Amino acid sequence: MSFDLEKKREEAQLAEKAMEEKDWARAAFHLARAADFALNLYEKTEGKIRRTYLTEARGLLSSAEKLKQKAVATNAQIEGGLDDTNLDEQVSSSVWLIKEKPVEKLADVAGLDEVKQVLIEQVIEPFQTPELFERFKIEKGAGVLMYGPPGNGKTFIARAIAGELDAAFFPVDSAQIKDKYVGETEKNLKRLFEEAMKYPRAVIFLDEVDNLLARRGNRKIGAVAQFLSLTDGLLRVKNCLLLLASTNKPWLLDPALLRPGRLGTHIYVGLPDAKAREAIITGALKGAPVAPDVSIPDLAAQTEGYSGADLAKSVCLEAKQSAKRRQKATGKDEFITREDFTQALAKIKPSIKPQDLKDFEKWRENRAHPSADSDTDE
Numbered sequence: 001m002s003f004d005l006e007k008k009r010e011e012a013q014l015a016e017k018a019m020e021e022k023d024w025a026r027a028a029f030h031l032a033r034a035a036d037f038a039l040n041l042y043e044k045t046e047g048k049i050r051r052t053y054l055t056e057a058r059g060l061l062s063s064a065e066k067l068k069q070k071a072v073a074t075n076a077q078i079e080g081g082l083d084d085t086n087l088d089e090q091v092s093s094s095v096w097l098i099k100e101k102p103v104e105k106l107a108d109v110a111g112l113d114e115v116k117q118v119l120i121e122q123v124i125e126p127f128q129t130p131e132l133f134e135r136f137k138i139e140k141g142a143g144v145l146m147y148g149p150p151g152n153g154k155t156f157i158a159r160a161i162a163g164e165l166d167a168a169f170f171p172v173d174s175a176q177i178k179d180k181y182v183g184e185t186e187k188n189l190k191r192l193f194e195e196a197m198k199y200p201r202a203v204i205f206l207d208e209v210d211n212l213l214a215r216r217g218n219r220k221i222g223a224v225a226q227f228l229s230l231t232d233g234l235l236r237v238k239n240c241l242l243l244l245a246s247t248n249k250p251w252l253l254d255p256a257l258l259r260p261g262r263l264g265t266h267i268y269v270g271l272p273d274a275k276a277r278e279a280i281i282t283g284a285l286k287g288a289p290v291a292p293d294v295s296i297p298d299l300a301a302q303t304e305g306y307s308g309a310d311l312a313k314s315v316c317l318e319a320k321q322s323a324k325r326r327q328k329a330t331g332k333d334e335f336i337t338r339e340d341f342t343q344a345l346a347k348i349k350p351s352i353k354p355q356d357l358k359d360f361e362k363w364r365e366n367r368a369h370p371s372a373d374s375d376t377d378e
Contacts, residue, residue, distance in 0.1 A: 004044070008037035012060075019067075028067035035060035054100065100169040102159040109153065109160055111276025115269055119157070122265050124164050127201070127240050143231055143243035143262055145209075147250040148269040148360060149352040151309025154246040155207060157269065161244065162203040170196055170204045174212035178223070185212070186226040193230045193241075201240040209245040209263075210252040224254050231262045251363050258367070268364060271352060272308050274300050280308050284316035289323070291335035299341060305350040314351075318344035 011034035018027035038057035042050055106116050106124070123144055126133050146154045155171070162169035170192065177188040196202040206212065213224050231243065245263055247253065257263050272280060278300040285296075303311060319340040327334035 004037045004040040008034050008041065011037065024067045025071035028064045028071060031060050031064035031067065035064065100159075100162075100171070101166070102163040102169050104156065104160040104163045106157075106160045106164055109157055109276075110279030111273040112153075112157075112269070113275075115157070115267060118267055119161060122267075123161060123242070127165055127242065143245065144265040144267060145250065145253075145258065145263040146244065146246045146267050146269050147363075148248070149271065149307060149356055150248045151307035151351070152269050152271060153308050154269050155205070158203070158205040158244045158246065161242070162205075165201055165203065165240070165242070167201040167203045167240070167242070168196070168199040170202065172204065172206055174206060174208050174210075177206075178212055185223045189223065189226050189230060196241055203242045203244060206243070206245040208247060210247045210249045213254055213257055214252050215254045224256070228256055228262065231257075251359070266364075266367060268360065270357070270360070271305065272311075274304070276308070277303050277306070277311060280311045281316060284312040285336070288320060289333070289335045291337040293338045294336060294341065295338070302345065305352070307350065307352055310348070310351050314348045315341070315344050318348055 011030045015027045015030035015034060018024075018030060035057045038053050038060060042053040042057060045053060106119060109116060126138075146157065148154065158171070159169065172192060177192065178185050192204065196204050213227055243263070246269075250266075253263075258266070278296055281296050281299050281303075303315065306315065319336050322340040322343060323334050323336040
């Protein structure tokens with residue numbers, strides 16, 4: 001471990017020196033190398049510091065990518081035998097080395113019992129008991145699309161699925177793949193799938209996939225064509241590779257993506273039910289000084305229509321801030337009271353509008369009963 005730590009520092013120092021010399025290409029190369037050593041530390045470390053190394057690796061790779069683009073834009077040349085192609089491979093391939101082995105399980109997802117049941121039957125079991133599906137001639141899906149309003153735990157659910165499968169987990173924001181240079185987005189997609197296929201069991205999670213694979217219309221978008229090509233072969237790969245994707249705007253996706261064998265399983269992740277809201281509020285208040293007059297079940301009942309993010313990052317935060325301001329004014333130990341929540345709920349309204357929910361219902365209905373003039377899938 002000390003070797004990786006020392007090499008990470010050494011590469012970071014070389015990157016800093018290159019930046020001082022405005023050699024953006026070499027700086028990007030050394031930052032990518034530093035990220036590799038940070039990932040080695042992540043793999044070898046236990047406890048709280050483990051996540052710190054993962055966060056550091058992501059930050060280093062993000063900086064390396066920006067410097068790579070800066071080098072290309074300024075026509076910077078790499079000295080010492082390295083060229084732009086090698087740099088591109090070093091930085092881009094390193095991005096897909098950011099893998100995890102999540103410990104979360106579906107039991108950790110509060111509420112959403114119907115969603116979890118669908119996930120177990122259609123996503124988890126085909127990989128855990130393939131012989132049973134073979135016996136009944138039930139084909140497993142290649143990809144799963146989770147859709148629904150933002151802030152309701154689609155990312156957490158993806159982590160829980162990987163945890164259930166004990167799979168290497170590749171969480172990828174679509175912005176990481178999308179590249180302004182012609183052909184680079186397609187290369188990034190290919191690298192991602194190739195890296196995931198190195199593992200006996202892997203889960204790729206594409207967040208906000210609509211930013212990457214939007215409806216093509218009369219245009220031929222290379223990223224969509226590449227994605228279709230890659231997913232068409234998923235059912236034939238020897239290892240267990242599951243593709244998960246999430247979106248808040250499923251109607252923007254190219255229809256060809258939604259066919260069986262691609263993102264053929266569609267799961268709606270809606271607003272949290274009462275059980276889930278109670279768990280979210282409990283988690284948000286964990287360790288905080290809460291007055292006895294605060295009833296979490298009552299709060300859960302009052303907050304129907306709020307998203308998980310609304311509850312954790314807005315309502316509960318505002319109640320905490322109110323109590324903190326009161327303690328600052330009185331100089332005495334204060335507690336979060338029911339009145340703090342009453343004021344918070346009066347101030348903060350649900351971010352998801354009823355019309356937003358109707359849009360999801362309409363899309364789901366259209367998928368179940370497509371019209372005769374709907375788009376033709378490839």
